[in-house]
Amino acid sequence: MADSSLNHKSLIVHGPVLEYILEKNAYPREHQQLKELRAVTTEKCGKRAILIDAFKDHECQEDDGNLLRPTPHPQRLFRVVAHGLQPSPTPTPSPTFDGSQHLGSLATGVGRNKIGVFTGYSLLATTLALPDDGQVTAIDLDKEAYETGLPFIQKARVEHKINFIQPDAFSVLDGLINGVSISLTRDNDDEFEQKGYGFPRMIRLQEENSSFDFIFVDAEKEDYMKFHEKVMKLVRIGGIIAYDNTLWLGSVAYGQDDEKYSGMPESIWKSKDFVVQFHELIVSDHRVETCLLSVGDGLTLCRRLY
Ligand SMILES: C[S@@+](CC[C@H](N)C(=O)[O-])C[C@H]1O[C@@H](n2cnc3c(N)ncnc32)[C@H](O)[C@@H]1O
Structure with a gap:
């Protein structure tokens, strides 16, 4: 048969x-x-x-x-x-090459925002795809990881397109939404300068408000729903929001008692419900068109309609 x-x-x-x-x-x-x-x-x-x-x-x-x-x-x-x-302490799947390649393909506009940088593989992939005057605002709490990737970003000659911001993404997004000016370099400007971080000292966030063409979210899965409301205020109409790891090692398709699911680490199934709920939210959100690409660990795309 x-x-x-x-x-x-x-x-x-x-x-x-x-x-x-x-x-x-x-x-x-x-x-x-x-x-x-x-x-x-x-x-x-x-x-x-x-x-x-x-x-x-x-x-x-x-x-x-x-x-x-x-x-x-x-x-x-x-x-x-x-x-x-x-x-x-939560194990977090890193971006996969096939997923990052899609990000590069999507990145053709000029203003984008990236939440969750780590060593910057997907950051570099998207930044390489931008025109020379394109700008990426990259937000991550983990400066050490960013510094690991920085030499490669510099060798690729694209660091002038990147505004790296270290504080918690929620405070940065709130700042962006409320049009507040913040310093990008925080309290260790000299150290940052010596390391060659090629970004402007201040960013006038009001000018950036609602002007992002593309926003990529790859942070804690528990936070995706909260991030969605915030980034919806920042992406322009017609712009795209991409959420990474939305198949969450495939766990989204299984019940906890499923044999295939039993070997997964606790941290994966703890976050699984958040990923599933996130998708329920996205499909019921009429402000966006959406699709879930089965590349890498799953990449959910949302295009803001109004
Ligand atoms: C999976 S990694 C990102 C991988 C990255 N996209 C790459 O290409 O390598 C998740 C990152 O999100 C960052 N992160 C998680 N929650 C955050 C938050 N609330 N604010 C800023 N960064 C956050 C972590 O520090 C971590 O580096």
Whole structure:
């Protein structure tokens, strides 16, 4: 009897098909600095980066160098959880190459906002895609992680497009919404300057209000619903908001008692409900058009309609 699962044209891509896409389409065009940043991120996370085999063995392994790229293991749909550099104890899937490639494709306007930078792989991918006068406001609490990626951003000669802001994203977004001027360099301007952070000292947030073409959110999944209300006030009508990791290692499709689900770390299933609720919110939000791309760990796109 024919396999009915083959009768539809929707494919969650992993295993050899994903390898094919990456090897034949994505890797040949990956910018040299992205390649190097990927390698350094893996090295720096070292043994604190773990692999999650979400669908088969239910085991966590030490990183074997697969950060930001797929394992050849066909069952390892989503591969790396790196928490070594992050202040949060929650293991957080890093952006995947195929997901980041989509971000680059989406990034064609001039004003964008990025919440959750880490070492900056997806930041670099989006910034490379911008015209020379494009600007990215990048927000992350973790300066150390950003500094890991900064040399590659500099070698790629795109740091002049990036405004990195360290404080908590909620306060920054509130500032943006309320049109408050804030200093980007906080209390350690000299240190930042020596390190070559090429951003203006102050940003007049009022001018930025509602002017972002593209907003990428990759922070704690528990916060996505709260972020949505805020970023909706900041993205322009017609602009796009992208939320990363919205398939959350595939856990969204399983019940807690499902055999396939039982090996996942506590932190994953703790956040799973937030990801599911987030999607319920998005699909009922008539202010946006939305789709969930089954790339990487899931990428939800929203286009603001009004
Ligand atoms: C998964 S990582 C982002 C990965 C990144 N997109 C990349 O390309 O490597 C999540 C990041 O969000 C940051 N983060 C989480 N909550 C935040 C918040 N409320 N404000 C600012 N940064 C936050 C963490 O510090 C962490 O570096």
